[in-house]
Amino acid sequence: MLKNCFFKFILRLLALINSNNYTMKTKFNGILTLLLALVVQISFAQEKTVSGTVSDKDGALPGVSIFIKGTTTGTDTDFDGKYSIKSKVGDVLVFSYLGYETVEKTVGSSATMNITMKEGGEVLDEIVVTSYGRALNSKKSAASLARVDGKTIEQVPINSVDQVLQGAAAGVSVNTGSGQPGQSGTIIIRGLSSLSGDIEPLFIIDGVPVDQDNFRSLNQNDIQTIDVLKDAAATSLYGNRGAGGVILVTTKRGKAGQKLDIKYRALYGVASKPKTRFSVMNSAQFLGFQQQYGIGFGGGLTDLEIASISAQANTNWSDIFFRLGNTVSHELSFSSGTATSTSFTSINYFRQEGITIGSELKRFSFRTNNTGSSTNKRFNYSTNVTLNYSTSNFIVDAVRGGNTGGQLDNPFIVPYIGMPYLTPYNPDGSLNTFGTIRSGALNSDGSINAGNANGFPNTPFIALNTAAEQTDQENEIRAIIGMNADLKLNDNFTIGGQFGLDYINIQSLFITPPASIRGLITPTAASNAKGAQAESTFRSAQIISNAFIRYDKEITDKLSVSAQIYGEYIYRNVQNEGFTAFGLNPALPGSGSGFTAGNTVEFPGGDPTDATDATYNYIPGVFSSESELALGSFLGTLDLDYDGKYGLFASIRRDETSRFPNNPVGYFWAVAGRWNMDEEDFLSDSDWLSTLKLRASYGTTGNQNVGGFYQGLQQVGANTSSYQGNLGYSVGQINSQSLQWESKESLNIGVGFGFWNDRLSGELDVYNEKTVDLFGSDARSPGLTGFGTVTTNVGTLRNRGVDLQVSYVLLSKTATNPWSVKLNANGNYNKNEVLDIPGGFTGNTLRNAVGRQARTWFLERWAGVDPSNGQPLYLDVNGNITNQFSTANRVYLDKNFDPTYTGGFGGDISYKGFTLNTLFSFAADRWRQNSSLAITEDVGLAGFANQSVTMLNAWTTPGQITDIPAISFGGLRAIDGDRYLEDASFLRLRTASLSYSLDSETLAKTKFLSGLRVYVQGTNLFTWTKWRGFDPESNQATGFFDYPVPRTFTLGFDLTF
DSSP states (O other), X not given: OHHHHHHHHHHHHHHHHHTSOXXXXXXXXXXXXXXXXXXXXXXXXXXXXEEEEEEETTEEOTTOEEEETTSSOEEEOOTTSEEEEEEETTOEEXXXXXXXXXXXXXXXXXXXXXXXXXXXXXGGGOXXXXXXXXXXXXXXXXXXXXXXXXXXXXTOOOOSGGGGGTTTSTTEEEEESOOSTTOOEEEEESSOSOSSSOOSOEEEETTEEEOTTOOTTSOGGGEEEEEEEOSHHHHGGGGGGOTTOEEEEEXXXXXXXXOOEEEEEEEEEEEEOOOXXXXXXXXXXXXXXXXXXXXXXXXXXXXXXXXHHHHHOOOOHHHHHBOOEEEEEEEEEEEEEOXXXXXXXEEEEEEEEOSXXXXXXXXXXXXXXXXXXXXXXXXXXXXXXXXXXXXXXXXXXXSGGGOOSOOTTOTTTHHHHOOTTSOOBOXXXXXXXXXXXXXXSBOTTSOBOHHHHTSGGGHHHHHHHXXXXXXXXXXXXXXXXXXXXXXXXXXXXXXXXXXXXXEEEEEEXXXXXXXXTGGGGSSOTTOSSOOEEEEEEEEEEEEEEEEEEEEEEEOSSSEEEEEEEEEEEEEEEEEEEEEEEEOBOTTSTTOGGGBOOTTOOBOTTSOTTOGGXXXXXXXXXXXXXXXXXXXXXXXXXXXEEETTTEEEEEEEEEEEESSOTTSOEEEEEEEXXXXXGGGSGGGTTOSSEEXXXXXXXXEEEEEOOSSSTTTTSOOEEEEEEEETTEEEEEESOOBOTTOOOXXXXXXXXXXXXXXXXXXXXXXXXXXXXXEESOEXXXXXXXXXXXXXXXXXXXXXXXXXXXXXXXXXXXXXXXSSXXXXXXXXXXXXXXXXXXXXXXXXXXXXXXXXXXXXXXXXXXXXXXXXXXXXXXXXXXXOTTSOEESOOOGGGOEEEEEESSOSEEEEEEEEEEETTEEEEEEEEEEESOEEEEHHHHHHTOGGGTTTSOOBGGGGGOOOSTTOOOSSOOGXXXXXXXXXXXXXXXXXXXXXXXXXXXXXXXXXXXXXXXXXXXXEEEEEEEESOOEEESOOSSOXXXXXSEESSOOOOOEEEEEEEEEEO
16 A cells, blocks of 8 residues: 555656656656665565465375575475465465475566476485485486385384384384383284394394384384385395395484474373173172082172172173273474474374373473585585484283283283272272172171282282382483485595494383282292382493495496495493382382391291291392494495486495304395386387386395304303302303304395376385394204204205285375375285205294294194084094194194285375375284184183173084083183184274365464364274284284274374464
8 A cells, every 4th residue: 555655646746747847857766766666675675475286197195395596484285285475476386296396486566476397307216215315216226125105104103113114114023012102013014034133124224223122212203204114225225234125214304494383282182992702700600600600709699698799799800901092292392494494303102001091101201403514515415313302111911021911910811800899999999909708808797818819819919019009110321313415525535424323221110019919929929028129221322323425427428326435433331220229118119228138047947046047138139230342344336327318226235243253254245126118119109108117136134143142252251159068150042153143035026017107106115135144043962062062153044935015196286176095005915935954943833833834833733613412522633533642643723823915005185175095004824823712711720710792502402513621621721722823813993084285375374383283083993803801912922912003093183373
């Protein structure tokens, strides 16, 4: 308005001047010229909002980076390809997007600027994984890998980064061992690569190798990409650490030219137990069952008494032990960039309760990533710092601390065996965490019975008491620090280096209070003082440093070469110390001042003069250890490219390890080639084929993680009373002097394809991998050494399989179509075979046998129940029915623990601001022993443990058809053969999320928001399986009261300022 009035004033002034004399006119013309220049400058200098839509030939492009050239002011397009940005006339807007040519447009008088981007440009060849400075995910790579975008795992309430890979990448099998928050899983890439050594991949975060078994302290929202390296072309670079594959985690960074973005994220969720796939008896059924067969408490009850007791208590112990676990997350991140530097910083608080009492994880994490370069881009550097602190509270489960799952403290045993006629509540309505007269914890006069309180009938209360009273806690400090720099000396030579540190400090605290149920018998039932306290410290520091020189040269217009040489040194130090003290003073909980002196003498017999009765109950236990491991390496690579069509890659690595002093040196190499057929002239006119690349690789890797840090040394132990009460030394095991790492030879042939402008695209790989020099035991005559075996390199294992990854864009957003639909799927078929092993096999019922798949079940075969008399039937070794159980009738069942088929599939559907994402995961041809169910169908335990409702179908009458033998044959759990070997295949809706993102035009009106996203999400929502238990997924071959993986529901929002 002001500008228009000013223009009108100037025009009137011109008319006035024209009506007067020439002299006056001349003077005012000069003034007028200055005024007009001022007006134009004011007009052009005024900011305005420019908005529009960015698209390609198929439709809208979300996530396009837009910034004002020469400034840090910028924004991104939303899910509909729309944007808005404040700028001035004359500003140059730069539009950049991965895989597209960069577009620059000058702001004019129009407030609308729509951009159509074209595919192409050098950026297509710059999608890289920075490990050792090589491009592994571009048209110029011959390696086999799978990439998981960080956007697919953001805000998923899973607190171990390894678990987010389930179903997301071909050839990657992920199994969790526990639903404890933060519990790590087991990752296997393309089948087992070892029988006794490490089977998991090497994890590298921003170039720093890290502990593969602990990711609870890392914030998954910081992850930009996860790359899974599978064939030798990629993994041979890591030498004797790469046999299990390599997983590269790249965290987020700022963008060059990016304005300061501040993002706040909040999440709230609940976790619940998965579907129960077994049924146990209620009070009336259980007491009636006991009455019918004269067993336990119900064996002496009348019908009237059973009805009365059942009316008083009919407890479903699942309702008592399972809870809705809350999840809360708050995160603040800052991202910015200039022409020569970028910065990303995040701060996160996360708390997740487990689905049972006493299970919890709290985490505080901080990350800052910074990059910079000189103005001429010849010098570049980056720093990555992660600092985390977490506190974990644990319960007794099947995988922690060497537990088997059968401990009565385990809360997940109670839903199976807890007797339903016991009430969980005190008369005042509070939860009973000690027990009752009926459960045996109290005598009839109300006094404590310490022995029975720790007995089987009191199991539910033992588990409740342990969860409520006992402390099992770990406090962890985790730091991952990395620094990289390189300097381009001239057009051909570049030098650089890296330093990295992975530091872990875990303080563990375990307290058994004197007044707790377990405290009643700790250190012994007869000791005067009760209780125990254990503290330990685990410290691990791994340091990596390397330096390189690289040579890049365009030899001709079509031929280019890149070669580099690395020198690397990795050192790891592990320290572990701790103590256990006994006899705690209840008035000084957790204090060292409350420990009973270790030299305290007690006389259980009551006679202090009887020296033979003197007992030392409080002698503390103390331990301390320190281990070191070093690895020095040289690495060389060579890349040749001809005209973008043909490529050749070769690498060789020399490793020297301290683990095997007699055989410290190993050489690992790989060669790979590619043919980009889509670049050939004879395919240039094809309008349906957009990508076609053939590639092949062959090479070797190794596995040094076999046994301990000093596995290659002959280890001697000392005992102060091993020889006539004096100090003695002994050898625990004889090790071969030629012991070395395992080696793997890998062949991979693959094809990358894309049709109709990559609307349908994917990768297909066929592989053949053989591991030789397997770590294990070989038989020896005990006459010379006293040992019947020696630890050495024995055996050979082979994996063959196929990987497939495909994606299909069903619909793309356009100016007239608001829908976008993309489908994706991946799958793996893997069959391994043991080619050689001493003695032909190892193991008992789960065997590694020559000519068969590793971890194949070897069991007696259950044949059902004889209808005439209810006795159990089996098959003998020849397949004939017999009523005699014999281990001599065991056979190989051609059923294996590791799945033959794994994969996942899902889709991304968006409509305007709404987006629906789904991911299904599956594993097939996988078998596990269901020992939890076996317990509930063992009548030998029916006196003190609940039974499955299937036991009500036990044989009673000749001619009856049933799968439960007559009760008179007793408990059969020890002679059931493959009766409880169950198909643990599953199909799971791993994640499903529905989100809404506010459009850019509405955001612009807020004046302060540049992004707003609201979402709801579910994890592990549905599972389809034949497994009769809580959860078929586990890294344990036998299911024995496991902590199941919960299903979660979350609500959250993201705000960007």
